[in-house]
Amino acid sequence: MRTERANGGGNAVRRDPKVIVGAAIIRDGRVLACARSAPPEVAGMWEFPGGKVEPGETEPAALARECVEELAVRVEIGARIGRDVRMAHGRSVLKVYAARLLHDDEPQPLEHSALRWLSATDLDTVTWLPADAPIVAALRPLLSTDPPPR
Numbered sequence: 095m096r097t098e099r100a101n102g103g104g105n106a107v108r109r110d111p112k113v114i115v116g117a118a119i120i121r122d123g124r125v126l127a128c129a130r131s132a133p134p135e136v137a138g139m140w141e142f143p144g145g146k147v148e149p150g151e152t153e154p155a156a157l158a159r160e161c162v163e164e165l166a167v168r169v170e171i172g173a174r175i176g177r178d179v180r181m182a183h184g185r186s187v188l189k190v191y192a193a194r195l196l197h198d199d200e201p202q203p204l205e206h207s208a209l210r211w212l213s214a215t216d217l218d219t220v221t222w223l224p225a226d227a228p229i230v231a232a233l234r235p236l237l238s239t240d241p242p243p244r
């Protein structure tokens with residue numbers, strides 16, 4: 095969907111919403127949650143790794159790039175999780191994809207203040223960014239309800 099806004103001459107111009115992609119990296123029935131370190135308004139809230147899709151970039155390519163930049167991991171991108179989530183009064187849209195780690199890469203918190211692997215029963219123990227709520231709900235059935243391995 096596109097949004098309409100008037101330009102300086104009073105004509106309507108169409109502007110596509112900015113696409114933000116997130117990766118729900120799942121390993122052993124747990125999803126990787128990342129605590130934002132900035133900006134201050136959302137620091138300490140949890141999200142899926144990802145970011146803005148750059149011009150000319152596909153959504154999976156953007157996710158692969160962001161996972162290297164933020165976590166130093168290589169990932170395979172899978173199916174969409176949940177629906178498109180409109181943010182910022184429709185100026186941006188969040189799209190989350192399932193992902194799995196490749197080559198036994200281990201995520202490093204290069205840009206986040208903390209990382210956690212969450213099972214279905216752990217999902218509500220962190221405060222997610224508000225836009226992530228429908229994604230978290232859609233993710234829950236895909237995760238383990240088992241207690242963590244000892």
Ligand SMILES: Nc1nc2c([nH]c(=O)n2[C@H]2C[C@H](O)[C@@H](COP(=O)(O)OP(=O)(O)OP(=O)(O)O)O2)c(=O)[nH]1
Pocket residue numbers: 114115116140141142143144145146147181188223224225226
């Ligand atoms: N990565 C990510 N961003 C999310 C999620 N949920 C959510 O509301 N957002 C919002 C927070 C930010 O306003 C925006 C993503 O911006 P960002 O700053 O992480 O993106 P980026 O890495 O491309 O940013 P930049 O370096 O270009 O500034 O989307 C989520 O689960 N993952």
